[in-house]
Structure formats: C-alpha cells, structure tokens
Amino acid sequence: MTTKAQTKTARAVSSDSGEPRYEVLELPEHTVEIVSDSGEGAQKCGQILGAVTAKMGNGVWTVEIIPAEIEPPPRSPAGGSGNRVRIGSEAVTNWGDETQLVVAFNEQVLLGRHRLGALADDATILLENIWADHPDETIQSAWEEAKREFEQTNYRIIEVPMQEQCLTVVEDPRRGKNMFVLGMLAWIYHRDLDLCRDQIAHAFRKKSEEIYNRNVELLDLGYGWAEENLDFRISIAARPITEPMVVMNGNEAVALGAIAAGMELAAMYPITPATSASHELGDVFEKFGGVVHQAEDEIAAAGVAIGASYSGKVAYTITSGPGLALKTEFLGLAVMIEMPLVVVDVQRGGPATGLPTKVEQSDLLAAIFGQPGDAPHVVMAPATIEDCFHVMVTARRIAETFRTVVIVLSDANLATGVQPFRRPELDPAWVAAPPDLSPVPEGLKPYEWDAKTGLSRRFVPGQPGGMYTVTGDESSRVAYSSAVHQHSSAMRSRKIAVLQSTLEPPAVYGDDTGELLVVGWGSTKGAIEEAVDRLRADGMSVSSLHLSFLSPLEPGLKEIFSRFEKVMTVEINYSDDPWRSTTATTRPRRISTKRTAAVDS
Amino acid sequence: MTTKAQTKTARAVSSDSGEPRYEVLELPEHTVEIVSDSGEGAQKCGQILGAVTAKMGNGVWTVEIIPAEIEPPPRSPAGGSGNRVRIGSEAVTNWGDETQLVVAFNEQVLLGRHRLGALADDATILLENIWADHPDETIQSAWEEAKREFEQTNYRIIEVPMQEQCLTVVEDPRRGKNMFVLGMLAWIYHRDLDLCRDQIAHAFRKKSEEIYNRNVELLDLGYGWAEENLDFRISIAARPITEPMVVMNGNEAVALGAIAAGMELAAMYPITPATSASHELGDVFEKFGGVVHQAEDEIAAAGVAIGASYSGKVAYTITSGPGLALKTEFLGLAVMIEMPLVVVDVQRGGPATGLPTKVEQSDLLAAIFGQPGDAPHVVMAPATIEDCFHVMVTARRIAETFRTVVIVLSDANLATGVQPFRRPELDPAWVAAPPDLSPVPEGLKPYEWDAKTGLSRRFVPGQPGGMYTVTGDESSRVAYSSAVHQHSSAMRSRKIAVLQSTLEPPAVYGDDTGELLVVGWGSTKGAIEEAVDRLRADGMSVSSLHLSFLSPLEPGLKEIFSRFEKVMTVEINYSDDPWRSTTATTRPRRISTKRTAAVDS
Amino acid sequence: MTIPVNSLLQCALDDERIFERADYEGPIPRWCPGCGDHSVLAATQRLLADEQLQPETTVFVSGIGCSSRFPHYLKTYGFHGLHGRALPVATGIKLHRPDLDVFVVMGDGDCTSIGAGHWVHATRYNIDMVALMLDNNIYGLTKNQTSPTTPQNYPSNTQPRGSWLPALNPVEATLGITNASFVAQTAEWIPPHLFATLKAAYHHKGFAFVRILQRCPKYTAPLFEEGLKNPDSIELLIHEDGVMVDGLENAYKNQMRHDPSDIHAARRLAEEDGRTRLGVFFRDESLPRYEELRRLPVITAEEKMARLSDELDLHAV
Amino acid sequence: MTIPVNSLLQCALDDERIFERADYEGPIPRWCPGCGDHSVLAATQRLLADEQLQPETTVFVSGIGCSSRFPHYLKTYGFHGLHGRALPVATGIKLHRPDLDVFVVMGDGDCTSIGAGHWVHATRYNIDMVALMLDNNIYGLTKNQTSPTTPQNYPSNTQPRGSWLPALNPVEATLGITNASFVAQTAEWIPPHLFATLKAAYHHKGFAFVRILQRCPKYTAPLFEEGLKNPDSIELLIHEDGVMVDGLENAYKNQMRHDPSDIHAARRLAEEDGRTRLGVFFRDESLPRYEELRRLPVITAEEKMARLSDELDLHAV
Ligand SMILES: Cc1ncc(C[n+]2csc(CCOP(=O)(O)OP(=O)(O)O)c2C)c(N)n1
Ligand SMILES: Cc1ncc(C[n+]2csc(CCOP(=O)(O)OP(=O)(O)O)c2C)c(N)n1
Ligand code: SF4
Numbered sequence A, B: 001m002t003t004k005a006q007t008k009t010a011r012a013v014s015s016d017s018g019e020p021r022y023e024v025l026e027l028p029e030h031t032v033e034i035v036s037d038s039g040e041g042a043q044k045c046g047q048i049l050g051a052v053t054a055k056m057g058n059g060v061w062t063v064e065i066i067p068a069e070i071e072p073p074p075r076s077p078a079g080g081s082g083n084r085v086r087i088g089s090e091a092v093t094n095w096g097d098e099t100q101l102v103v104a105f106n107e108q109v110l111l112g113r114h115r116l117g118a119l120a121d122d123a124t125i126l127l128e129n130i131w132a133d134h135p136d137e138t139i140q141s142a143w144e145e146a147k148r149e150f151e152q153t154n155y156r157i158i159e160v161p162m163q164e165q166c167l168t169v170v171e172d173p174r175r176g177k178n179m180f181v182l183g184m185l186a187w188i189y190h191r192d193l194d195l196c197r198d199q200i201a202h203a204f205r206k207k208s209e210e211i212y213n214r215n216v217e218l219l220d221l222g223y224g225w226a227e228e229n230l231d232f233r234i235s236i237a238a239r240p241i242t243e244p245m246v247v248m249n250g251n252e253a254v255a256l257g258a259i260a261a262g263m264e265l266a267a268m269y270p271i272t273p274a275t276s277a278s279h280e281l282g283d284v285f286e287k288f289g290g291v292v293h294q295a296e297d298e299i300a301a302a303g304v305a306i307g308a309s310y311s312g313k314v315a316y317t318i319t320s321g322p323g324l325a326l327k328t329e330f331l332g333l334a335v336m337i338e339m340p341l342v343v344v345d346v347q348r349g350g351p352a353t354g355l356p357t358k359v360e361q362s363d364l365l366a367a368i369f370g371q372p373g374d375a376p377h378v379v380m381a382p383a384t385i386e387d388c389f390h391v392m393v394t395a396r397r398i399a400e401t402f403r404t405v406v407i408v409l410s411d412a413n414l415a416t417g418v419q420p421f422r423r424p425e426l427d428p429a430w431v432a433a434p435p436d437l438s439p440v441p442e443g444l445k446p447y448e449w450d451a452k453t454g455l456s457r458r459f460v461p462g463q464p465g466g467m468y469t470v471t472g473d474e475s476s477r478v479a480y481s482s483a484v485h486q487h488s489s490a491m492r493s494r495k496i497a498v499l500q501s502t503l504e505p506p507a508v509y510g511d512d513t514g515e516l517l518v519v520g521w522g523s524t525k526g527a528i529e530e531a532v533d534r535l536r537a538d539g540m541s542v543s544s545l546h547l548s549f550l551s552p553l554e555p556g557l558k559e560i561f562s563r564f565e566k567v568m569t570v571e572i573n574y575s576d577d578p579w580r581s582t583t584a585t586t587r588p589r590r591i592s593t594k595r596t597a598a599v600d601s
Numbered sequence C, D: 001m002t003i004p005v006n007s008l009l010q011c012a013l014d015d016e017r018i019f020e021r022a023d024y025e026g027p028i029p030r031w032c033p034g035c036g037d038h039s040v041l042a043a044t045q046r047l048l049a050d051e052q053l054q055p056e057t058t059v060f061v062s063g064i065g066c067s068s069r070f071p072h073y074l075k076t077y078g079f080h081g082l083h084g085r086a087l088p089v090a091t092g093i094k095l096h097r098p099d100l101d102v103f104v105v106m107g108d109g110d111c112t113s114i115g116a117g118h119w120v121h122a123t124r125y126n127i128d129m130v131a132l133m134l135d136n137n138i139y140g141l142t143k144n145q146t147s148p149t150t151p152q153n154y155p156s157n158t159q160p161r162g163s164w165l166p167a168l169n170p171v172e173a174t175l176g177i178t179n180a181s182f183v184a185q186t187a188e189w190i191p192p193h194l195f196a197t198l199k200a201a202y203h204h205k206g207f208a209f210v211r212i213l214q215r216c217p218k219y220t221a222p223l224f225e226e227g228l229k230n231p232d233s234i235e236l237l238i239h240e241d242g243v244m245v246d247g248l249e250n251a252y253k254n255q256m257r258h259d260p261s262d263i264h265a266a267r268r269l270a271e272e273d274g275r276t277r278l279g280v281f282f283r284d285e286s287l288p289r290y291e292e293l294r295r296l297p298v299i300t301a302e303e304k305m306a307r308l309s310d311e312l313d314l315h316a317v
C-alpha cells in the first residue's frame, strides 16, 4: 500500500485491529471537489457525481472550477480546473462554505485552491502521488516545496497512486484518472454503482462501446482501491425522490425556459458566462422552430431581437455586463417605442472585462437606471436554477402584456451551478399566442393609451389597416410639444405602476418581526436563507426577504421593513467606500459584501 | 398708415391729443421674441439685439427657437425659427416666463408659438401684414383662420407693413426684414443705434461693405417707422458695465473652457445639441495645437479620447444622451484602468431620439449609475453659461488628479442660451502640465495605491522603466482572487471619497433655515433662484440649494436638509408615476417637473 | 416566425384590391425644397404600385437622418429606429417574418460611418431585402458635418478647412465583402434610371444594396452640379441582367455594356476615375441567403411542449 | 501631443542602449501549447530587437481574446482594452503622440465582427501603425464559437451544424476600402515569412494591415492541416516592394511575382480559389495619412492664454 498517512489528521479515525478498517462518518452534508489540470476530465467526474447524487435523493449543488486560461500550462496553481459538489441530506441551495474533501491530480492545482482560501482548515485531501519521484527534478522540488507549504495547515493529505493504478487499464492515464476518482468517491460516499454506470453511459453516449467499457473498468478499479486502502467513508442520509426532478445549470434552464415561453428567436454575441445558454439552445432550438442568431456584436443582437419582436412574437437577447453596456441605446429605444423585449444579463465581475468567470451582482443599477432619458422598464432576478427556467415564461408574458423591456438578472453563480429541481409541469398556455394579424378596427390609432393603465395596442406588420411608423423620435410621431412628451412619459411610467399593483408583497423567511431583516435578490437567496437558519438556530432574531422584482419593486416593503429593528441588504457588489463622508439625500446606499471567495478559482 | 389697431389691447395706452404719441413703460424686465420662417434671419436679429442689450449693461438671456426640420415648408406652424430675448435691469439667469412682445414674420409661425403656450395671454404682437391681401387665396384664408384663432386670446396684434417698407430698400424682402425689425425693436427698447451698427458690422464682417450699408439702412428704416407709428416704448434700467464681460452660448463656453484647461484633443460624433461646441472648436482649436476628431461613431470617439489620455494629456469627448449610451462600455473601462477622461453630455429630451432640440435633465441616473459593474466616478453639472467655461478646467484637473472619469452634464438650455458673464481671468496654471516623461523610479509599480487616498501613479508611454500593460481584465493584471478585487474596488471608491472630503458644502440661497428647501442642479439654477426670490417677496419661507457635484455629492447635505421642514427637488425629468404604490427602500425618488413649455418650439 | 405565412399567402391570393400610388402616400414630406429625398420617395411609391405590394406586408426600416424620415411619408409599416442601426432591425424582422417585404433606407453617415459594421455584415448575411443608401455626401439632419463620403477638401462645420481624406467609395467597399450579391448605383435626378434600379433591386433574391446619389441643396449643392448639368460626366452600365432604360440614350451618351456577373470588371468600374457610373455593378443569385439556411418548421404550442418534455427527459433525475 | 517629442528625439539620438530579444520578453505566455500566438509573439520580439525599438516608446494595443493577451507578454507599453475596440484606442494614441511606435493586435472576431466598423475606418484614416489580425478562424477565448472567418460548414458551439455562410475574406474586404495603403497576409507557421512581413509592415508609412493565419490546436486544428502539411497549397507573392524571403524557394515551390502597386491584380489574387497566398497584396505610400494632415504647433501655456484672450475678445461685450 502506497498511502502514506500524514501525521496531521483532521478527524480521529479508529484503525485498531479487530474493528472495521474504516470509520463511517454520518453527516448532514459534505462538500467535495475534484481538481486537475484542464483536459484531465475532473469536470466530467464531478458532473457525474452530482447527477448520481441527485438521483439518489440527496440535495446537491455543483459548480465548476474554471481556470482563467483556455489551456493553462499543466501543473500551475492558476490552472486548476474541475468541479465542486456540495452534497446534503436536505435540499442544497448554494455552494456553501469551504471544501472538506479534495481530490487533486497534482500538488500545484491543490496549491492554487489552498491559496485562494477555498479549503477548510481540516480538509482531507486525496492527492496523486506520482510527482514525488518524478524524473524531472524541478517537478520533484516543486512537490517538496508545496508539501512544506501544506505543513502550515491542518490538512490530512492522503497520497494516492492514481497513475500507477490507471496504467493497469489504460495507456494514457490522463484519459482515465477521472473515472478512477469517480470510483473512489463512489465508495467514500456510498454511491450506487449502477447509477454511476448509467451516467457514464449518458456522458459518453456519442462515443464507442469500448470507451464505455474502459471507463466502467476504471470506475470499478477506483472503487476497489478505496475499499482496500481508505479508512473513512461518509454517509449522508437521502430522502427518496417522490416527485419527478430534473437537473441542469442555470444557463440550460434559461434556454429551456425560453422555449417554454414560446420565444422563437434568441439574438446573442458570445460572452462569458452567458454563452453556454446559447450553446444549449443552438443544439435544440431548431426542433422548436427557433433560431439562435449570433450577431456581429451586442448592439446588432439587440437590434435583431427588437426587429423580431416588432414583427411578431417576443424575442430575447442574452449577454453579460460589457454586452449590456453596448445594448444601452437600443434598450432606450425599446422603452420609447414600447416594444416587448426580454434581455438576460448573466452577471460577472466588473467593471469592463473585470472577472469574466466570477459571480457579481454589480449590474443592478445599470440595469435599472442605465438608459439615458427617462426609460421605465422591468428588472427581475431569478434566485434559483429552477427560477431561471420559470422567469423566462414570466418575463415574456410581462414584456408582451405591458409592451415593455424586461431585464432578467442572472449571474455566474446560477449559470454554472447545477442543481436538481422539480420538473416543470409544462403548460401550452405558457407559449405566446401567435400575433393577431386580423385587420385593425377602423379608427383605432397607435399610441392611444388607456389613461388608466398606460396600455395601448401593438400593431404588427401584416395587420391590414395598422400601417404606421414606430419611432423613437417623440416629435415625428405625434408632435413636438412638452404636453405630448409629458403625457407619453406618464403613460410609459403608469403601465409599470400598474404592473406593480398586480404584484404580491414578498414573503418573509423566518419570523414576521424581529431584530434584523436581511434583504437580498438573485442568486444569494440560498446562502442568505441558510445563514438565517443557522443564526436562528443560535437563537438570534433574524429573518430574510428576497426580492424577485428590482423594478418595479414588489409592494408592501415599507410595511415589512417597519416590523424589524434593523434592515440590511446583502449583495455581491461594492457599495460606496465607508471612508466616504456622504450624508443623506437620494442616492441608493447599499450594504454589500464581496462573496467570491468560496468558489474562486 | 397701415397699422390696424385691434380692439383688444393688453395695456391701456393713452393716445389723447396733446400728450406724447406714445407711452413709455418703465419695467424691470421684458421678454421679446422674433420668429420667422427659417432662412429669414430672425435668429440674427435676436442675436444682435441680445449683444447690444448686454453691452448696454442690461441683464439678458437669449435662446434660439429651432424648428424640428432643417428647412420646414414656409408658413408652417411647426416651422418657426428665431430667437427669444429676455431683457432685465438686473442679471437675467434663465429664459423666464411667457413672451410679452412678439415680432412674427407670418401668422403661421405665430400660430405655432401660440399653440405651444409660449406667449403671455396679454402679449403684444407685431405681425407682418402682407398675407392679408396675398394673391394666393389659400394664404388669405389661412390668414383669416389664424386671426379667428387669435380672437380667443387677449393678444394685442399690431399689423406692420414689413415687406412693403423693406421693398423701398431691397429687392428681396426675405433678406432684409430682420434688420428692419431690429430697427423697430431698437426704438421700442431704447437701444443705442451706434452699438447696433457695431454689431451689424461684426455679424456681417465676412460680407461686403455694400451689404453692411444696406443693413444699416434697413435698421434706420425700421427705427423710423416705429417712431412714427407705434404707441408704446419700453424702458428697462441698466447698470453701467464695470468689469469686462463676454457673451456666448454654453457650447461655445465649453469649447473655450476646454482650451483653457489645456486639453488638446476633442473626440466627437455629431449629435444635437452637442455638436455646435465642436463647430466652434473646429474653427479655432488648431491655433492651440488642438485637434477635433470626428470619429466614425460615439464608441470610437470615447476610445480615441481614452487612447489620447493614456498617451499623455487628458482628452475629452462630447455628446448627448444616445451617444452617452454608446460610450457606456468604454466609460466602465476608463474607471477600471483609472484613465483620466472628461465626458461632456449636453442633455436633450429622451429616451432614444426623443426630443433632440429640447432641454431635459434625464440623463442624470444613467450618468451616475449607467455602467455595468461597480464603476465609481465623478458627475458634475454646470449651472450657468459661465460655469460651462470653468467646469472644463475643474473637470480636467479632477480627472487627472484622481485618475478618474468626470462626466459633465450640460443641457440644451445652456447649450443654446446666450448670456453675458464676467470675462474669465485666464491663468496659465489652468493648463495641464506636460506629462512627466522622466524615468519611473526603480521599484515603483503600477497599481501601488496609497491605501489612504486610493491614488496611484500613472505611467505614460515614453517613461523609461514604466512599461506595463493597462487592462480592464482584473485577472490578467494582478491576480484572479477575490481579495485583489475587493482591494482594487475599495481603492477605486476611496479616491472618490477623498475627492468628496475636499469639497465644500454648498451655500444655501436665501435663509439658512425655513419651511421649504428647493434642491436643484444644472441649468435650472437661475429659474429656481428667481422663483425663490419671488416667493420670498410674497412672504414665503423658501430657500434653495444648488448642487454642482452629483457624484460624489458635496458634503453636509444632511445637516442642511435638517434645517428645513420640507425638502423638494426640482429637475427637468420624469420621475415615477404618482400612481405608483411603491413604498420605501433604496430607490432614488425625485419630484420633478417637465419644464419645456416656455421655449418649446 | 411560424404562424401567419400560410394564411397571409392565402390572403394574398384572394386579394382583389388594386393599389394606386396614392395608396402608399403618407403625410407631406418635410424635406427641404429640391431635396433629392423627394425623388426617391416618388420612385419608391411608383415601385410599390407597379409591384402591387400590399401596404400591410411591406415594411420600411430606417435609421436617423433626413433620409431616414422616409418611412413616415409612406402608408406601409415603418420602423424609424436608431442612427446607424437600421440593418440589424431589418435582419430581425426578416429572420422572424420572411413573408414580409423589407426595404431599408439609410443616409451615408447612417450606413457607412456609425453603421459600418452592420453594413459589412448585412451584406455578408445576404438576407433578401432592398437596402437603399441615400448619399448626399454630408450629414444633413445635424446640419452640415463631414461624412465618410464627403469629397476631399470639401468644407463642413466640423472640418471647416475641408475634409482631410478622400471620399469612401461605398460601391467598391461593398464589392469587397464576401457574399455580396447585388450592388448598384443610381442618381435620384434621373427618375427613370432610379425607378429601373429600384425595380431590379426588388426583384433580386438576396441583399440588394443600392447607393443613390442624392442632392442636398442645403449643404452640398456644388457637389452635384457637374452630374446634373453635364450628362457626359455620367456613364450608364447597361445589361439585360442589370438595368436598361429605354429613352435615356439621347441624354446620356456614355453607355457601356457591363455583365453584372463579372466581379472583376465590376470592381474596376467602381473605382474613382472622374466618371460617375450608374447601373448594376454586380449580381449573383446563387450565393447563400442567411434566412433560407434556417428553415423553420411550424409547430403548435402542444407540439412544443411535447418536444420540450423530451428535452427535459435528458435532464431527468 | 505637443511637448515631449523633441526631448524624446534627443534622448533617442543619445541613446546608447542596445536591446536584446530578452529585453522585450514579459512573463511566460498563457496560451495553449502549440497555439500559433506563440510564434507571432516570437517573431514580434525578433522584430523589436532587429529594429532596436525603445521599449518605452513602443505601445501594443489589443482588444479582448486569446490573441489580445499579446501585450502582457512583452516588456513594452501595452493597452489591453475592450473587445473590438483596439483601433480607436490606437488612433487616439497616435493622434496625440505621433512619436510613439504603435502596434495593434486583434483576433478575427475582435477585428472583423464586433470591430468591423473601426476596421473599415482605421483603414481609411491610414494612420501610421501596424495592425495585426491573428486569424484562427474561431472565437478562442470564449471557447469555440463561429467567427466571420470560420469556413462554411465548419461546426462550432453556436452553429453546431456548421457555419452557414462562406468565410469572410478579410484581405479582399480591406482592399475594397478607399485609402487602404498596405494589405498583407502571412502564416505564423512559416517564421521567416512572418518576420519579413512584420518588417515590411513596420517600415510602411501608413496603416499596415496584416492578416496572420494562426493555428488554434484547441478548436480549429483541421482547418490548418492542409496549409501545414502541403506546402503546395500555398503560393508566395514575391516582389522587391513586398516580401522576398531567401531560402523558402525549396519548401514553397509556388512563388509568384506580384507588384503590390497593382490594386487590380491584388484583388484578383485575394479571391478564394483554393490557394492560400502569402505576401504583400497592396502597398501605396502616396495616400494621405490622417495624422499628418493635422500638424500641430507647439505652444506654451502662456501663449495659449494669450491666444485664448484673443478669442474672448471676439465675444467681448
Ligand atoms: C447615436 C446617435 N448619434 C448621433 C446622432 C445624431 N445624428 C442624427 S442624424 C445624423 C447623421 C445624418 O447624416 P446621414 O446619415 O448622412 O443622413 P442625412 O441626414 O444626410 O440624410 C447624426 C449624426 C443620433 N441621432 N444618434
Ligand atoms: C463587449 C464584449 N463582448 C463579448 C466579449 C466576449 N469575448 C471575449 S473574446 C471574444 C472573441 C474571441 O475571438 P477572437 O477575437 O477571434 O480572438 P481569439 O480568442 O480567437 O484570439 C469574445 C466574444 C467581451 N469580452 N466583450
Ligand atoms: S438638409 Fe439636405 S438632405 Fe436634409 S432635407 Fe435639406 S436638402 Fe434634404
């Protein structure tokens, strides 16, 4: 046995003779990550583990560890690629705290994760041991140096002869380790091997039978090796699944949600972390009569979506911060001409190129206030991956009913997080009705707003008698007077007020009154509610409130706030510097936290 | 005499025999406008009247009446072109209320102004009378119809045989009426004829002596005609000018201010109402070593300005709302790379194409919050035409000192308004020092912020030892960790806090405490302060406060607000619909007025 | 879009309406007297009547500029959008609704300056529509600023000492873009030629780019004097596959046969050499059209949900 | 800008430093193994040393993409800006500081898709700088989406059933733009040709546009196989005024004399016909350069204020 037990151990594990060779830790939850050089397949290993875990009835949240480069040099701290899986006995709603169990394919990627503070101080680490005696001396000494750095920690490092083992089955261990690791983890977490095999078959469905067989062989090898050599297993209770579930990431949910909403045109320009939604859609949209148009830039993507909406069914455009910036002018136009449009902004770190693969919620103010001129519109934020699906149906409906722009603020956390959720009960009524192309009744004119609701009829090309020219030029459309402008401004704002009046006040999570109310929106919901649970368990009087609409706000907030002594917001963005002596006035002041540490990669 | 006195008269004018043929009204102020088809020169007439008035020591505010089309059809209500001049015995700071005296070259353009509500109910109107007996019957009947519409009002309409008179001097009266009218107005307002002749000479300095002579002849003709035929004159006291003054519009002031600030590159793309600043500059900038670059679009204009700033002296870009929208992404970059940059936004009505020639202050929120990502920067607003000059000097200095973006919010009101102000005492210290190209001291690195101030040194190409790559990619510049991002976010925000700490609290206009405080910013200052004066004269307890900085805010506001029972803001933009039931929370709520009526054209 | 095509087709077949020119006329245009935009509008209305296009299935998309006010003066559907962005909007319309007849009207600044990127890509997409660029060599609406097509040394408000660069040649540039399928040039002051060119563009299957030389008496009158006064400065390119106008032979003596399938000849003829050439430079209907490569099945909401359910199965736990 | 030019010039004359390649080398590049960007970087460093360019007066401007990381790996000044917007930034630098040597590095998406409008206009401005387009026929950094230069039918993540349109030909397109003054093509896997082309571009006075065929082993390996394995698929354009590389005759048998002053021949040769042509297609130093048309006097702050005072006089009351 080549495993070398470290002197430091995270947990006391009995290994006296006579007792079972391993201890089973019964835990409510556990977080594991697999990290390798990119191209070694750690991501696939994590994905399969996540899927199997979901099928077994555990709560699970999977998130990718993405290196900054396409293919960073091997064995570099910044180059780690992989997956992080949080497994729970109850539903898991966020990526949680530090990682407790790490499988690392080399000590450098481990070092990268360590330096980012991503790992629990007492983490257990399963580390490929081939590097210690590597013929290349620089590698040997890098190994030694890393080991010294780890000695400052309480990690329990278990060296695993992954390559040695894999070479008994495959020639190139780079193409096999991941399934060997999957086997180890299956043993540790008591995963069902049949389910593992099913998922392997699904993952390699486009590959040959031979490849499937080899991967299963590696799986069994890892399982067997762990059984023989490891001294701990982890058991996390699961509830049997009683209702049909699906598992996917937030971008896939957005793509499928768009289909469910009956949208037929997605106009986009590639940008991380939004693009994968269009990869998913590009693959399947055709079957639904849909088109993914990759435009020459984000401006054109907005224009194409607006042109498509104008000519019939509501279209959408999807992007991230820099692309949202470029669409600004077109969004103002869409508000002015009251053109239904859905815009998905999958937020990343900003400003400018910023941190393209990292989560941030810093596009909020730009989404609400970014368009020059008075341009009232709707901003919504899904809070979960399930929401990412349903928000598209709602957004499309609001856009169409209120002839307005709906910006949907997703983020990198939702986009790359993978989670099971209740399978949507598909309803054909979600699909937009075909536009009415019947003749426009005599005498009906465009811009004849109902003064009470601010709503007016949209005429669609093809409708006899409806011919007119939409324009963002307030003057050439009606007249060049301030009374006209005042009225149309009122109408554009009023319909948003009407929308607001149809919304329900949000529900407080926790007690209805108390000392502290934590207010959030978007992908922080799971984390905030879990924090509230923990604090309440500690006896603190904390509740939380999650906003689904950022503009207009849901009604009743003032009343809810008044029931708590203090109200704070938690957002992943940077507010004014506390140094700042500013006082009073109308500027939004937000308390915020940067919370990118845990899964920073 | 062809003048036909109307039955309705605005003021009782004694015309008994024995007394003087005319009455002199002694007034503290009066507002006159000259309106014609475009191409008939009413604008020139108004400009000369404004300049003469300023030279005589009166307060004056001149503003253009601009038709929506380049060359609208003659005699159309929407086609009126001209100038509006408000004359006072004290300084005049805004365009005031309705017009009291109108000179109209035809009844249709008068109708246009009337329908916009631009005229006082008891206005006196001097109207060209050629149309009444025009050979074209449709014109005759249009005249009759218009006259009927005017009968609903209390206007005093005096018909003037302008064309008939002018034909005694020129062949084409379209090219002479404006100077005839200038003569009439010179008589009415007791304007100095020598000054009028000087200004005519200046206005036609590129034309022949013959043209000058003919115009002076027309001036005298109009003066004489008025003297013989009119029954009223207006006398507005003036103070002799004791200090040197200049007169110009806000766009010219911005252009000359940019020169005074030592800026050497203006990058722009044409857009109303910003373009005229670049016309002015295009004419003179070369003499100062400057370049006006008309880029292919607003995005490129921003990029060119940033590239120029990067390579040395701070550059600026100038635009209006739709252009600001397009620059959004580059502004985020400039904040991220801490590149000094001045952006002038001459606001117009929005959103989208909106009302290109009309004033609005609706780009405020987009200017402050429009950039995706956390992008703290500076937003300032000149309140007067004089400010338009000086703000450029301040903006350049702040941009450079704090390595930040400064957005200057001017508007169509300032851009086209003409007003005399104290001649700037030019100071060579305003001019940016040439960038320091000496070697960077050993060991000094970019992004080495002073943690207290958030400031760091900018390395300029040409400096030996300073070679590095600026980047908007937070990861490729330092490292891809949340700690780095947190720190750099803090530094980018802190320097704005430091700037704020250097600002003075704004001064309250009126009493320091009271019932109501009116808060404004930008071009509304004159109007707000005049309103405060009037209300205080009526015994009301009202003061006002004008903000020069919108972000960061000047300090001490909370304390000032606390001294008043109520605080309201007055802005030219549309806030939420009052229908809206929203409550509480962090959204800025603004009380606003649309105030485009008075000079709407 | 999937729904209305068939029913509209049916409707078109049943349609017994006959349209006169007046049926396409909107409010009185607000261009300057003598502005060339008037002529283009007139020729367009003639085309619409000649082709009996249904007003309700015809869409004019424009940017911002004097020329871009075009749609307001027609009684069809219109989209007067953003400066420089007419082509993406038109692309969206045609991708969603291939049954509509789409015309795009742009100014020279609109198309070749702020809209240059879209111009390149719309040409490349080769979607079936007519794109008219009304080229007055100046920014009209914003009052006299240099445009990319302003001739070298011609002064404007932003370049008061004359434009610094030679004028961009939009025909040459479009001919350089891969997948360009129809490139023509005409002059609005020769109405029969203008009409014939619009007609050829309308009948072309693909993206038909027409540069129309357009007088702006307000700002660029001198630039069009030669072309107006001296017909010999103009050369007409004639061909059965291009444009042939009976009756112009006398006024325009310079006529040259040019086969629009010859891209090399087209590029040579497009070059600046003192002559103004009018006609179809290039035309090729065999090139791929972006919207056709994406044929969409028509499916109902129920079918959609059934197929979506299949997709969800792939994600099932 | 007005100030430093003279002193820098003096400094350059006094300069006795000699630069080695290593003096231009920054941190280890983070591109994939085998990525063609490595070769371009190496050739560029060789050029800098060969020309003894001062690191502090040399600026590399880029957009966003794999290729746009270029400036980080050099020890000169660098500006890694926004996707598609390298050219306006470079324009601003060179307008303000004609004394600097400016190089622009763009990807194919960067330059021909989102940056297309700037590409057209930078070509037209003809400002003295070198513009390199690293063309791997794909979006690399964002992981495999179709670019305008992706060949027809080649699949990607956004067009999984293959690109719908034929690839845009950037050389042909650039040659269509009025005032284009230098257009060349090279391949990074032929280092001597790459180097010679960069050198010619650097010595050209004006805007030198170089399309570099660049391998992306990660996403488009098959597209470069033919060019790599079969030298006969390549034809070198040779001329004294273009690029001539001794020693390539044996490996690359197809050599063709082409005079880069001949725009017609250039356009023909640029067309897609199965051969990959490398060399200088077109070159003309007589065309106007935008930055030169705007010569700026050097004046002091005091002089400025004196002249500004004269301007104020015109506005005096
Ligand atoms: C984003 C944006 N930038 C600038 C403008 C201002 N603008 C309106 S029309 C125009 C150019 C007009 O020239 P052209 O396109 O040639 O059309 P023309 O008026 O000559 O017909 C400009 C710059 C605008 N409306 N929007
Ligand atoms: C405004 C904006 N849109 C999109 C992106 C995302 N993005 C980054 S690089 C890139 C394209 C990369 O392709 P290419 O320009 O060909 O360079 P390569 O990576 O292939 O070298 C895209 C779309 C961005 N950073 N900014
Ligand atoms: S300015 Fe020129 S283009 Fe515009 S309407 Fe007048 S003549 Fe026509």
Ligand code: SF4
Residues within 6 Å of the ligand: A070, A071, D030, D031, D032, D034, D035, D036, D037, D066, D067, D136, D140, D141, D215, D216, D217, D218, D219
């Ligand atoms: S993805 Fe392609 S272009 Fe990018 S670094 Fe890798 S090989 Fe090079």
Ligand SMILES: [Mg+2]
Residues within 6 Å of the ligand: C065, C107, C108, C109, C134, C135, C136, C137, C138, C139, C140, C147
């Ligand atoms: Mg034009």
Ligand SMILES: [Mg+2]
Residues within 6 Å of the ligand: D065, D107, D108, D109, D134, D135, D136, D137, D138, D139, D140, D147
């Ligand atoms: Mg590429």
